[in-house]
Amino acid sequence: MKKEIKLRYGISFSCFLHASLVCVLLLCGARCETYTVGDEDNWSIGVNYLAWSTKYNFTVDDILVFKYTKGEHNVYEVSEATFRSCDASSGVVAKYTTGSDQIELKEAKEYWFICDISGHCLDGMRFGVDVSQAGAASNTTASGTSASAPLPFNPNPNNASERGTSVIYLLLVLDLLLKFF
Numbered sequence: 001m002k003k004e005i006k007l008r009y010g011i012s013f014s015c016f017l018h019a020s021l022v023c024v025l026l027l028c029g030a031r032c033e034t035y036t037v038g039d040e041d042n043w044s045i046g047v048n049y050l051a052w053s054t055k056y057n058f059t060v061d062d063i064l065v066f067k068y069t070k071g072e073h074n075v076y077e078v079s080e081a082t083f084r085s086c087d088a089s090s091g092v093v094a095k096y097t098t099g100s101d102q103i104e105l106k107e108a109k110e111y112w113f114i115c116d117i118s119g120h121c122l123d124g125m126r127f128g129v130d131v132s133q134a135g136a137a138s139n140t141t142a143s144g145t146s147a148s149a150p151l152p153f154n155p156n157p158n159n160a161s162e163r164g165t166s167v168i169y170l171l172l173v174l175d176l177l178l179k180f181f
């Protein structure tokens with residue numbers, strides 16, 4: 001009987017934790033930006049993506065959405081050399097083909113994207129984005145520190161993202177502990 005009560009309590013507490021986790025993750029919605037590549041032109045031939053990519057300052061955790069008719073185009077994340085050569089026989093990091101590809105920019109680094117349908121890359125379906133650490137001043141990637149690993153520590157104590165991350169970790173630890181008791 002006691003065990004049953006404990007079990008029920010455990011399950012409801014677990015639900016509460018998961019609900020909290022979802023809430024915390026939703027807070028990201030106010031902070032992380034989602035960009036549709038090409039804006040209203042989407043991912044297609046005849047758009048200047050190099051110009052598009054300079055319109056925004058991309059930061060870690062932002063999301064790029066590539067919208068296109070499945071089969072007509074695709075999205076390859078590639079090396080800078082492959083971006084320049086448009087030759088995807090090497091230097092491919094990831095391939096996306098769904099027609100609504102969401103790519104999270106998880107690291108502070110340069111990302112390069114091309115379309116690998118014949119001729120499309122050379123016709124302009126390619127661009128790079130320079131993703132900076134959230135909260136960092138934009139266009140400062142020329143400094144020597146950009147080559148090092150991204151700093152996990154955010155010096156601003158009032159930064160919502162750091163607090164959010166701490167709460168997520170706390171909830172995950174609580175959730176794990178719960179599974180053992």
Ligand SMILES: [Cu+2]
Binds near residue numbers: 117121
């Ligand atoms: Cu294409």
